[in-house]
Amino acid sequence: MAEERPLEVDNEPPADADSWDSQSELTSLRSSILEHRYENGRRYHAYRPGAYWGPNDEQAQNHLDIGHHLHNLLTGGKLYLAPIADNVRKVLDIGTGTGIWAIDFADIHPSATVIGTDLSPIQPSWVPPNVQFVIEDCTEEWLYEKESLDYIHIRGMYGSVGDWDALYKKAYKHLKPGGYIEHWEQSVQAKSEDGTTSGTVYEEWAELAWRAGDAFGKTLRIVDESKHRISKAGFTDVVEKRFKCPIGPWAADPTLKKMGSFNRLQQEEGLEGYAMYLFTTYLGWTREDVGVLLGRMRTVLRDPKIHAYQEYSAVWARKPLVEEQGEGKGEASAA
Structure with missing residues (x-):
């Protein structure tokens, strides 16, 4: 245990004491948030460094925007599946990334105030007047008033x-009674109905990703856990909808074929970002080791004989009305 010492006061004024005012301090703090760090040829956020595994450079942003388009294909163009009111007022988008979902939502809900939070300052500066982007760590205490939010959207936060239980409890506390939470995730595991992924590097990739996430202390399995954990947090009318999204244009159905093409593109853009930080930091791999694995993965991604798909989950649930609270929880499911 570290020796406890009294907090000492620095009685020497800084060299630029005349300019050391609240405005200069604000400028300094804001500058530190906008900084980035570089590692293994990729750019990462400097605010709360190491809290998130993904890079935030242009390639990573392209990957996120492709993923947004893929979600639109999965849902037939719907930004959300929860039955929220048309006149929703205050919306929180956790892990907003490039902010594209928040902007699109704000466009179709002009009466709503949409707050997008993220660790990286990669959102555009020109946005609809009802959108606000905040650099914030969602695992820390939230500054919003309790029961002030109508809808909370979470996507791609694996x-x-x-501590997902703690995050869901915060969401519950800050939602208004009757408000909704919706959480979308994707699996890191590629599957196939005809067994063509068996014995391929897809299986190795999933095992490595799970192991790296566990070592990181932040699970990559939340796609299979969110329904149970959201229900445990006290939400009611819990609904889960799962999607099978092909990897590559191998499916006969035209819509699935298009989805597969975009999913493969998303994978190719994101592979290095998925693996580089986690594998080098928590599995002890070298950058060269990761490069070899990425090469093997790119080969199977382009193999038309492998009919791989990923599972996506969407879970939405409602905070009970005041008169319902304490009456128990209910779950439902959708195919």
């Missing part, structure tokens, strides 16, 4: 949260 490997980003150490």
Whole structure:
């Protein structure tokens, strides 16, 4: 245990004491948030360094935007599946990334105030007047008033949260009674109905990703856990909808074929970002080791004989009305 010492006061004024005012301090703090760090040829956020595994450079942003388009294909163009009111007022988008979902939501809900939070300052500066982007760590205490939010949207946060139960409890506390939470995730495991992924590097990739996430202390398995954990947090009318999304244009159905093409593109853009930080930091791999694995993965991604798909999950649930609270929880499911 570290020796406890009294907090000492620095009685020497800084060299630029005349300019050391609240404005200069604000500028300094803001500058530190906008900084980035570089590792293994990729750019990462400097605010809360190491809290998130993914890079935030242009390639990573392209990957996120492709993923947004893929979600639109999965849902037939719907930004959300929860039955929220048309006149929703205050919306929180956790892990907003490039902010594209928040902007699209704000466009179709002009009466709503949409707050997008993230560790990386990669959102555009020109946005609809009802959108606000905040650099914030969602695992820390939230500054919003209790029961002030109508809808909370979470997407693609696997490997980003150490305690999902605590996060869902915060969401419950800050939602208004009757408000909704919706959480989308994707699996890191590629499957196939005809067994063509068996014995391939797809299986190795999933095992490595799970192991790296566990070592990181932030699970990559939340796709299979969110329904149970959201229900445990006190939400009611819990619904889960799962999607099979092909990897590559191998499916006969035209819509699935298009989805597969975009999913493969998303994978190719994101492979290095998925693996580089976690594998080098938590599995002890070298950058060269990761490069070899990425090469093997790119080969199977382009193999038309392998009919791989990923599972996506969407879970939405409602905070009970005041008169319902304490009456128990209910779950439902959708195919």
